[in-house]
Amino acid sequence: MLSYKLEKFEGPLDLLLHLIEKNKVSIYDIPIFEITNQYMEYVNAMEEEDLDIVSEFLVMTATLLDIKSRLLLPAEKDENGDEIDPREELVTRLVEYKTYKSLGEQLKSRQLLASRLLYKDPTIPDEVSKYEPPVNVHDMLSKVTLERLQEIYRMVTRRQVDKIDPVRSKFGNIEKDPVRLSQKLALVYEYAQQKKHFSFRGLLQKQYTKADVVVTFLACLELIKIGRLTVKQEGTFRDIHLDWNEECTTTITREDMEQYD
Known part of the structure; x- marks a missing residue:
């Protein structure tokens, strides 16, 4: 003071x-x-x-x-x-x-x-503070000419060309090896034996391509067919839950799995 x-x-x-x-x-x-x-x-x-x-x-x-x-x-x-x-x-x-x-x-x-100064909190209504003037298309495009559009087009195409590797582009397309049912069956078999209880959707999230999804689905069907997996679904379009059946005595060896290819 x-x-x-x-x-x-x-x-x-x-x-x-x-x-x-x-x-x-x-x-x-x-x-x-x-x-x-x-x-x-x-x-x-x-x-x-x-x-x-x-x-x-x-x-x-x-x-x-x-x-x-x-x-x-x-x-x-x-x-x-x-x-x-x-x-x-x-x-x-x-x-x-x-x-x-x-x-x-x-x-x-x-x-x-x-x-001598007074402070007042802003009391601007929300509809006023959030107001944005309408965009005038004519004004926005008034400076756009055909020459300018051509220049932008050339710039975009030039960027695409620059992204191409001059060496690797001559190798051709590299394709992934096809997914084998025997391999996928072995993976699902081991996964189910460890997890005991899992969802079909969660299993599919670990797949990367459409071929992986299809082959994984076929592998689950085979395990359900021999009784190693049991299926539960609470309602239509609900998630499918798979359980490892401990009471099933059927075993699948590596040789048996290779017969699916």
């Missing part, structure tokens, strides 16, 4: 900054004698009861008197032989304070501007 004091200063640096601006002097070249006298006049006229606030102003008074006395003495020099300005540290503090004070005033102005 920001607090502002009217007709009072927020601290010794605020008072010093006020005196510098009042006398229209540069903050980097403070007339320390004149500013110190004016500062002490204000401190002597203070009627503040808070000892902490009074002590802050008294500490700054001592600082100003120290700078004033150092300016009366011969100039001090640093290791490089340059003169040391006793006001340098005070100037640095004043510049920092002025920067933060300026930022505070900007935040205050923004706070005042924000208090």
Whole structure:
């Protein structure tokens, strides 16, 4: 929560900054004698009861008197032989304070501007927000010319030609070996023996071509025929469930399966 004091200063640096601006002097070249006298006049006229606030102003008074006395003495020099300005540290503090004070005033102005703004949630009806203007076909095709269409056609055909592998395209069509019933019968036999209960639709989802589906169907019929599989269907067009019949003693060997080809 920001607090502002009217007709009072927020601290010794605020008072010093006020005196510098009042006398229209540069903050980097403070007339320390004149500013110190004016500062002490204000401190002597203070009627503040808070000892902490009074002590802050008294500490700054001592600082100003120290700078004033150092300016009366011969100039001090640093290791490089340059003169040391006793006001340098005070100037640095004043510049920092002025920067933060300026930022505070900007935040205050923004706070005042924000208090005058009102926000309202959008109340646009759905039929208005979802409205899309109708497409004007004439406008859309106004820039389409026969030359442009030919250019698009050539570009599309060129892409198709670029997709053709110049080497592999000469190999001809590669066809998959036909599906053998004996092999499919062995796979379904092993699958049913492991799963025990499965759906016919789930079995067909593992097939890749129409030939696989047809041969898988024939393999299931053969296993149903010899009693190795039992069929259940709860209704017309419902999924067909197949169960492995443990009571069936009929076995099919590899040699028997090869006879189906």
